[in-house]
Amino acid sequence: MGGSVLGIAKERYIAAAVGVVVAFLATVAVAFAYVHTTNNVSHGLGSQLWGHTWYPYGVTNVIPLPSTAYSTAEVRHYFDDGTFQIQCQDDGAGYAYCEGDWGTAPCQKRYVGGANGLMARHWVRKDSTCAGQIHS
Amino acid sequence: MASRRRLLPLGLAAAFAVAGGTAWAMTEGGDSDPVGPAPTTGILAQGTAPSGESYTISGIDPGEVGADPTNVVCIEIKTDSSRTQGCELIPDQLGATPGQPVSPSMSLLGADRFLLAVAPPGVKTMEVGIVGEAKTTSSRSLDVGAAGKLLVVMVGGPPVTSRDPASSRDYNVRLLDADGKTVQEATKSDPG
Numbered sequence: 001m002g003g004s005v006l007g008i009a010k011e012r013y014i015a016a017a018v019g020v021v022v023a024f025l026a027t028v029a030v031a032f033a034y035v036h037t038t039n040n041v042s043h044g045l046g047s048q049l050w051g052h053t054w055y056p057y058g059v060t061n062v063i064p065l066p067s068t069a070y071s072t073a074e075v076r077h078y079f080d081d082g083t084f085q086i087q088c089q090d091d092g093a094g095y096a097y098c099e100g101d102w103g104t105a106p107c108q109k110r111y112v113g114g115a116n117g118l119m120a121r122h123w124v125r126k127d128s129t130c131a132g133q134i135h136s
Numbered sequence: 137m138a139s140r141r142r143l144l145p146l147g148l149a150a151a152f153a154v155a156g157g158t159a160w161a162m163t164e165g166g167d168s169d170p171v172g173p174a175p176t177t178g179i180l181a182q183g184t185a186p187s188g189e190s191y192t193i194s195g196i197d198p199g200e201v202g203a204d205p206t207n208v209v210c211i212e213i214k215t216d217s218s219r220t221q222g223c224e225l226i227p228d229q230l231g232a233t234p235g236q237p238v239s240p241s242m243s244l245l246g247a248d249r250f251l252l253a254v255a256p257p258g259v260k261t262m263e264v265g266i267v268g269e270a271k272t273t274s275s276r277s278l279d280v281g282a283a284g285k286l287l288v289v290m291v292g293g294p295p296v297t298s299r300d301p302a303s304s305r306d307y308n309v310r311l312l313d314a315d316g317k318t319v320q321e322a323t324k325s326d327p328g
Contacts, residue, residue: 057173061201061202070239070241071222072327073220074327083297083298083299084297084298085295085296085297085298085299086244086295086296086297086326086327086328087217087218087246087295088218088219088220088243088244088245088246089220089242089243089244089296089327090220090221090222090241090242090243090244091222091241091242091243092210092221092222092223092224092241093203093207093208093222093223093224093225093241094201094202094203094208094223095174095201095202095203095210095221095222095223096220096221096222097173097174097219097220097221097222098218098219098220098243099173099218099219099220100217100218101217101218
């Protein structure tokens with residue numbers, strides 16, 4: 001009887017531990033999808049915290065900086081019909097950062113990308129209101 | 137009641153795991169990546185952009201974004217609604233063959249376009265014209281220390297939207313010497 005109770009307790013603790021690990025890894029994986037490195041180009045998106053207001057941004061950085069590699073970062077507002085407005089865009093040597101606001105469109109989609117063959121068009125989105133994959 | 141008691145520890149554990157995972161990812165996961173704007177070092181210029189919004193151009197230490205300060209000049213442009221940061225190549229540090237064109241960079245902030253280039257040797261001004269229109273806009277020159285002069289041209293226009301293809305335009309960029317002679321030409325385009 002005592003062994004049976006102990007066994008059930010152990011199973012519950014194991015289940016709880018597995019749940020903790022799965023939830024932790026899933027959360028970290030999603031967060032990693034926003035800023036990471038592909039083909040030596042660090043890129044992603046985020047929301048800058050100023051007081052209580054979050055601002056969307058896109059950022060790209062080529063590390064180390066090749067002398068002729070241009071980067072771009074862009075924030076777009078997408079509407080339900082698939083049309084979009086570009087709120088900000090920046091291109092520059094190696095590093096590009098673009099920060100806007102949330103606007104009125106339902107979907108925030110941010111484009112980050114490198115040039116000169118380092119990385120082609122690359123999209124990251126954050127909000128579940130945007131159609132398609134979170135990272136493509 | 138008994139099942140609730142069994143689920144409670146699991147729910148609490150999952151909640152702590154999600155919170156912990158998020159906190160870890162935000163503070164540690166992107167440690168080596170640029171996550172957010174680089175700090176500025178000082179104001180280079182302020183004024184009113186063509187759209188009527190105020191703007192501020194500030195310097196950035198290239199080291200803050202992992203760049204070599206002997207190769208690039210990094211700046212921030214901030215308006216009422218947006219902010220961009222980027223770096224410009226210093227032409228005489230390219231090590232390129234003579235005559236290689238300078239590639240101006242471009243920042244779109246709302247309805248305002250900023251075209252920028254570090255002046256190559258012999259270049260005094262930059263002129264930007266919208267393709268198909270006769271009017272051109274001349275640059276203002278900002279002192280960027282050892283790198284020389286940063287040439288900046290602001291051009292207004294409509295916000296770029298896919299609903300109006302005409303909102304995305306092309307620009308002729310010309311670098312001029314002291315006599316007004318064109319030294320280099322380039323074309324830039326709105327995104328979209």
